[in-house]
Amino acid sequence: MTRTLLTGNAAAAWGARLARAEYVPAFPITPQTEIIEKLGGWIDAGEMDGRMVTLESEHSMITAAGAAAAAGVRVFSATSSQGLLYGMEMIYTVAGWRAPFVLVNVSRGLATPLTLESDHNDVLAARDSGFLQIHCSTCQEVLDSVLIAYRLAEDARVRLPVIVNLDGFYLSFTREPVAIPDPETARRFLPPPDPERAHFRASRPISQAVAVLGGGPYSYFRYEIHRAAQNALSVYGEVADAFAAAFGRSHGLFESYRTDDAEIVFFMMGSFATKAKAAVDCLRADGWSAGLLRPRLLRPYPDAEIAAALAGTRGVAVVDQNLSIGKGGVLYTELASALAARRDASPVLVSFIGGLGGRDIGAEEFFEMAAVTRKAAQEGRAPEPRLLYTATELREMRKLQSIALRERHQIGEIPPARRASARPEREERP
Amino acid sequence: MTETAFRRMNDLPSTHLLGGGTAMCAGCGGLQAIQEVYDVLGKNTVFVNAAGCMTLLSIYPFTPFRGSWLYTAMASAPAGAQGVRDALDILVEKGRIPPEENVQVVVLTGDGAAYGMGVSATSGAIDRNLDFLYICYDNEGYGNTGQQYSEATPHAARTATSSGPRGYPGYKKDLFSIWAAHRPAYVATVIGAEPLDLARKIETAARVRGPRLILALAPCPTGWDFEPRDTIEIGRLAVRTGVWPLKECVDGQVVHTKVRRPRLPVEEYLKRQGRFEHLFAPERKPEILDEIQARVDAYWQRVE
Numbered sequence: 066m067t068r069t070l071l072t073g074n075a076a077a078a079w080g081a082r083l084a085r086a087e088y089v090p091a092f093p094i095t096p097q098t099e100i101i102e103k104l105g106g107w108i109d110a111g112e113m114d115g116r117m118v119t120l121e122s123e124h125s126m127i128t129a130a131g132a133a134a135a136a137g138v139r140v141f142s143a144t145s146s147q148g149l150l151y152g153m154e155m156i157y158t159v160a161g162w163r164a165p166f167v168l169v170n171v172s173r174g175l176a177t178p179l180t181l182e183s184d185h186n187d188v189l190a191a192r193d194s195g196f197l198q199i200h201c202s203t204c205q206e207v208l209d210s211v212l213i214a215y216r217l218a219e220d221a222r223v224r225l226p227v228i229v230n231l232d233g234f235y236l237s238f239t240r241e242p243v244a245i246p247d248p249e250t251a252r253r254f255l256p257p258p259d260p261e262r263a264h265f266r267a268s269r270p271i272s273q274a275v276a277v278l279g280g281g282p283y284s285y286f287r288y289e290i291h292r293a294a295q296n297a298l299s300v301y302g303e304v305a306d307a308f309a310a311a312f313g314r315s316h317g318l319f320e321s322y323r324t325d326d327a328e329i330v331f332f333m334m335g336s337f338a339t340k341a342k343a344a345v346d347c348l349r350a351d352g353w354s355a356g357l358l359r360p361r362l363l364r365p366y367p368d369a370e371i372a373a374a375l376a377g378t379r380g381v382a383v384v385d386q387n388l389s390i391g392k393g394g395v396l397y398t399e400l401a402s403a404l405a406a407r408r409d410a411s412p413v414l415v416s417f418i419g420g421l422g423g424r425d426i427g428a429e430e431f432f433e434m435a436a437v438t439r440k441a442a443q444e445g446r447a448p449e450p451r452l453l454y455t456a457t458e459l460r461e462m463r464k465l466q467s468i469a470l471r472e473r474h475q476i477g478e479i480p481p482a483r484r485a486s487a488r489p490e491r492e493e494r495p
Numbered sequence: 496m497t498e499t500a501f502r503r504m505n506d507l508p509s510t511h512l513l514g515g516g517t518a519m520c521a522g523c524g525g526l527q528a529i530q531e532v533y534d535v536l537g538k539n540t541v542f543v544n545a546a547g548c549m550t551l552l553s554i555y556p557f558t559p560f561r562g563s564w565l566y567t568a569m570a571s572a573p574a575g576a577q578g579v580r581d582a583l584d585i586l587v588e589k590g591r592i593p594p595e596e597n598v599q600v601v602v603l604t605g606d607g608a609a610y611g612m613g614v615s616a617t618s619g620a621i622d623r624n625l626d627f628l629y630i631c632y633d634n635e636g637y638g639n640t641g642q643q644y645s646e647a648t649p650h651a652a653r654t655a656t657s658s659g660p661r662g663y664p665g666y667k668k669d670l671f672s673i674w675a676a677h678r679p680a681y682v683a684t685v686i687g688a689e690p691l692d693l694a695r696k697i698e699t700a701a702r703v704r705g706p707r708l709i710l711a712l713a714p715c716p717t718g719w720d721f722e723p724r725d726t727i728e729i730g731r732l733a734v735r736t737g738v739w740p741l742k743e744c745v746d747g748q749v750v751h752t753k754v755r756r757p758r759l760p761v762e763e764y765l766k767r768q769g770r771f772e773h774l775f776a777p778e779r780k781p782e783i784l785d786e787i788q789a790r791v792d793a794y795w796q797r798v799e
């Protein structure tokens with residue numbers, strides 16, 4: 066099979082092209098922009114039969130995407146970070162419309178402070194919206210997941226929008242060899258949208274998204290969305306099987322890497338999980354029984370399947386590339402709740418926060434996490450959650466702070482009296 | 496202008512297409528305007544709505560519309576219209592629906608959305624030359640949330656958030672000119688109390704393609720504090736005092752469609768509404784009244 070070097074962004078664009086997306090509402094934001102530029106280029110060159118419209122904001126972009134999907138055309142859109150949050154009102158709204166379309170999110174840390182680099186707080190902010198979520202760790206997976214996402218979204222038992230997530234920079238701008246499916250196979254896997262789904266036509270008027278009075282109808286409709294999302298769990302299995310049959314590549318609910326007999330398992334998602342894989346290989350070579358479980362489908366959350374996959378595992382190092390401020394890691398909390406229902410197989414969970422704002426996770430840190438987790442498993446007690454942060458990083462941070470402080474002295478912003486007391490206090494800190 | 500089907504009052508439809516029994520207040524001037532608009536547009540429409548009073552027209556499982564409806568959010572109804580319009584065009588183009596299944600896309604929002612939160616979405620839609628009709632019913636405040644002042648609130652009006660002795664200190668934003676500056680296909684002001692003028696403008700708007708925007712002053716008994724039976728009277732006074740100029744803009748040319756001479760003093764309009772009561776009692780505030788009058792006079796001097 067021939068493979069082409071593609072960035073994660075280009076892979077996402079290829080997914081949309083092979084899905085024959087007809088309508089692309091867009092708005093630029095780093096690190097996503099390459100996706101819409103690519104699609105725009107193909108449309109302008111006549112290589113793709115679609116219509117792209119740049120809206121004036123992501124709020125409008127998601128509104129237009131949802132409205133067009135509700136009207137029955139196949140819609141693709143993409144965003145990142147601030148854009149996803151700017152459109153958040155509509156993320157919830159269009160999921161309630163049961164408008165099936167695919168939105169690629171290229172993860173990027175949220176302000177403040179402002180950064181362009183990746184972590185998962187942006188996409189997790191959409192966690193409870195009704196959008197399904199597929200998380201990718203390779204460029205091939207990005208392309209494949211877009212196709213899978215359309216089948217899942219448009220399935221009559223689901224009818225919900227799907228976010229396909231990839232990490233900014235680490236995946237969006239990294240070239241990997243990707244097998245680009247041939248259009249005919251893609252067409253067979255993903256037939257054109259159901260013409261019966263064309264709403265707002267003259268002879269068949271419809272009222273969409275109307276108000277309800279009282280909690281009764283409200284609860285009913287909200288729970289319907291929840292049930293549709295839960296249906297997506299079994300539908301996903303069918304779709305993934307069909308995908309494997311058509312293209313020879315399997316993309317399960319999650320990826321299990323050397324977990325079968327593993328005592329210690331890393332639990333993390335996104336591109337950094339490939340680093341965990343390398344660490345697992347090293348650990349195995351050193352005689353450790355380590356593995357990796359990487360969730361792909363985060364919504365719906367496959368509680369039972371994940372719990373079953375971890376049966377027999379003694380310790381899980383949950384590496385959260387996100388931070389729920391005032392609580393901790395989101396994956397950790399969710400995994401704990403998934404395991405709580407199964408008393409038989411409860412490994413000790415150890416929570417690590419790492420990779421915020423694109424901060425790398427080094428091999429030695431994976432080894433350290435494995436050691437901490439093994440100790441916790443032996444003692445049957447988990448230590449406090451930890452932020453992955455080295456002494457060197459802290460020293461570098463202190464240097465930046467002292468430059469900032471010096472600047473403020475020079476412009477006279479900090480009076481000498483306060484300056485005197487402020488300094489040692491800072492230096493005393495670890 | 497081409498032939499109109501609406502030469503005299505008798506030409507207006509005698510029964511309304513819009514269903515009754517909605518949740519709107521008695522005497523709602525916004526609903527009146529929408530009824531009149533709907534009679535001219537007909538049922539081959541999809542109304543794309545933003546948060547406001549009219550959102551409660553469609554409450555599950557009821558709707559007064561014979562055509563379609565899509566509620567969006569407060570800021571982005573024009574973007575919803577973009578999505579629906581583009582989708583319908585694609586469906587027709589690809590033969591997935593026959594052309595006769597096509598419908599007009601109509602944005603329906605209040606002033607809060609039109610003058611404020613939705614300005615950027617509207618501006619974008621006009622820039623993109625979206626083929627849609629925008630109906631703003633302007634009740635000069637955030638009505639649905641209890642009539643707080645909006646960017647459409649007139650000077651000195653009392654609102655839920657301007658209850659001092661001088662009322663709202665700001666001035667009503669000139670949205671007509673802001674819209675017109677975008678050079679859309681058509682812009683007009685209307686009022687339900689002048690149904691013939693309204694019907695002709697909607698008729699014109701329905702004939703052209705591209706962005707068409709209609710600003711309807713919507714006397715609001717609840718928010719403006721007057722008796723529901725006075726809605727039409729107050730609407731007429733808004734026109735006769737010159738407070739609400741009826742006009743349209745085609746190709747950058749503004750034409751006033753109804754010019755009253757002589758104009759009645761603005762007081763005739765103001766004193767009928769509780770929201771301006773503090774200008775007359777406990778004592779008269781001539782400087783505010785004079786200022787309002789002077790501004791209206793200055794407007795018409797520029798026009799005439």
Ligand SMILES: Cc1ncc(C[n+]2csc(CCOP(=O)(O)OP(=O)(O)O)c2C)c(N)n1
Nearest residue numbers: 546547548569605606607608636637638639
């Ligand atoms: C984003 C957002 N902010 C606030 C609201 C609350 N809200 C609902 S209706 C409304 C007033 C809208 O005013 P206007 O557009 O003038 O319509 P009216 O209520 O007067 O009909 C407000 C503030 C909302 N629905 N959405």
Ligand code: SF4
Nearest residue numbers: 520523548638715717
């Ligand atoms: S508050 Fe005013 S605009 Fe709203 S429904 Fe009542 S009368 Fe109509």
Ligand SMILES: [Mg+2]
Nearest residue numbers: 605606636638
């Ligand atoms: Mg209003």
